Amino acid sequence: MSLSAVSAPPVVATSDTPFIVRLDAFSGPLDLLLHLIRHQEIDITDIPIAQIADQFLEAIDALGLNEAADYLEMAARLLRIKVQMLLPRPFDEDDWEDPRAELVRRLLEYEQIRELATWLSTQVELRADRFPRGWVQPLPQPEPPPLVVDLTELVAAVERVIEAMPQPVVHRVIPRPLDVEGATRRILTVLEERDRLDFRELFDERPTVADVISALIALLELARVGRLLLTQELQFGALTIAREPTHAAA
Amino acid sequence: MNRRTQLLEAALFSASRPLSLDDLQRLDPDATAEEVAASVDELRHHYQAGEHGIVLVEVAGGLQLLSRPEFGEAIAEAQIVTRPRKLSAAALETLAVIAYRQPVGRAEVEEIRGVSVEGVLRSLQDRGLIDVVGRAEGMGRPLLYGTTMAFLELLGLRGLEELPRLEELSVALRPLAEMVEQ
Numbered sequence: 418m419s420l421s422a423v424s425a426p427p428v429v430a431t432s433d434t435p436f437i438v439r440l441d442a443f444s445g446p447l448d449l450l451l452h453l454i455r456h457q458e459i460d461i462t463d464i465p466i467a468q469i470a471d472q473f474l475e476a477i478d479a480l481g482l483n484e485a486a487d488y489l490e491m492a493a494r495l496l497r498i499k500v501q502m503l504l505p506r507p508f509d510e511d512d513w514e515d516p517r518a519e520l521v522r523r524l525l526e527y528e529q530i531r532e533l534a535t536w537l538s539t540q541v542e543l544r545a546d547r548f549p550r551g552w553v554q555p556l557p558q559p560e561p562p563p564l565v566v567d568l569t570e571l572v573a574a575v576e577r578v579i580e581a582m583p584q585p586v587v588h589r590v591i592p593r594p595l596d597v598e599g600a601t602r603r604i605l606t607v608l609e610e611r612d613r614l615d616f617r618e619l620f621d622e623r624p625t626v627a628d629v630i631s632a633l634i635a636l637l638e639l640a641r642v643g644r645l646l647l648t649q650e651l652q653f654g655a656l657t658i659a660r661e662p663t664h665a666a667a
Numbered sequence: 668m669n670r671r672t673q674l675l676e677a678a679l680f681s682a683s684r685p686l687s688l689d690d691l692q693r694l695d696p697d698a699t700a701e702e703v704a705a706s707v708d709e710l711r712h713h714y715q716a717g718e719h720g721i722v723l724v725e726v727a728g729g730l731q732l733l734s735r736p737e738f739g740e741a742i743a744e745a746q747i748v749t750r751p752r753k754l755s756a757a758a759l760e761t762l763a764v765i766a767y768r769q770p771v772g773r774a775e776v777e778e779i780r781g782v783s784v785e786g787v788l789r790s791l792q793d794r795g796l797i798d799v800v801g802r803a804e805g806m807g808r809p810l811l812y813g814t815t816m817a818f819l820e821l822l823g824l825r826g827l828e829e830l831p832r833l834e835e836l837s838v839a840l841r842p843l844a845e846m847v848e849q
Contacts, residue, residue, distance in 0.1 A: 486783075523781070527779060529833065530767075530780070533766070533831065536831055537754075537759050537762055537822065540822040541754060544820075544821060545750045545751060547735070547736050548739065549734075
């Protein structure tokens with residue numbers, strides 16, 4: 418009996434390779450073995466072990482299950498039983514232990530489990546139609562629909578993005594170097610001629626910020642080292658610059 | 668429907684798990700066990716007799732309000748509730764072995780199924796359907812597994828005693844001697 422007929426459902430023939438493996442088709446070597454036996458309507462208590470062992474080997478080879486250790490273990494077991502069956506039996510048949518007995522027991526036990534598994538599956542399906550309250554399983558996020566755009570839409574979108582981009586604000590930084598030394602010299606020159614003067618007299622009509630700051634720093638520094646005296650009569654009032662000796666005399 | 672029955676209904680509605688008779692008793696400590704049972708009966712009858720989309724069922728050793736099965740398809744289709752992920756053949760077989768042999772170690776499950784079950788055991792444990800219930804005596808003191816309440820809930824069973832009895836199966840495991848004689 419050819420195997421392709423036996424294991425028709427889980428196996429698909431192609432031109433390149435004889436079979437495409439569906440590893441999930443069988444849940445294990447016992448499943449495969451049971452499939453071979455039941456499909457050929459073999460009496461499980463009297464398994465033609467040589468035939469089944471050959472078919473099993475052929476199947477795991479064809480199914481590409483060679484790498485699965487579980488299947489190889491079963492293959493070895495089958496071959497061992499096959500050999501044991503060839504050994505001469507003792508004269509007294511009662512002393513003979515069927516080497517297949519353990520395998521048959523396991524197969525029946527497994528078949529029972531498989532029937533229970535089917536029952537469980539049916540039960541789970543029945544139960545799956547009845548929802549309890551409070552069983553809040555998050556809905557799977559639906560996949561976004563495939564994007565369909567033509568070129569004009571794409572270009573328009575790009576333009577919108579570019580328009581929405583904020584124009585970078587570039588500050589031009591113009592260096593305005595302070596000239597504290599120059600201001601210091603100028604103040605000292607003026608003070609050589611006059612005893613006192615108003616702060617505003619240090620500048621021409623349109624002083625720059627840099628000029629004012631330079632002069633202020635120079636004044637503060639000169640006051641600190643005791644070269645001159647700064648007075649202010651009123652809050653926010655005029656700043657009077659006086660030569661230090663004048664102050665000492667006063 | 669008296670006030671106690673209404674209280675039980677409210678509790679069953681609020682719970683996300685089956686409630687045991689003990690749970691229900693705690694709601695109203697003054698009530699006798701008979702009175703609680705009577706209220707449960709009244710509620711059950713109310714949902715069965717009335718025109719309701721839900722029923723009160725006994726499951727996993729407790730009571731739970733469940734939607735009626737004939738509406739399951741429509742509810743799932745409208746994506747209001749997702750059905751639990753289906754169990755693989757390997758997972759179902761492993762569950763069957765554990766359900767009937769518990770507490771059972773990995774080696775025994777592997778012997779019966781004829782395959783390595785390490786990965787299946789882990790995923791069943793992750794889904795809360797089985798759990799470690801102890802350790803065997805002997806070498807290495809292997810872990811022993813058993814089924815959980817979630818297993819019963821998944822199957823909609825009141826208890827393990829509702830699993831089919833082995834002699835009810837079409838493949839009865841007969842004594843070895845009997846098989847060999849035939």
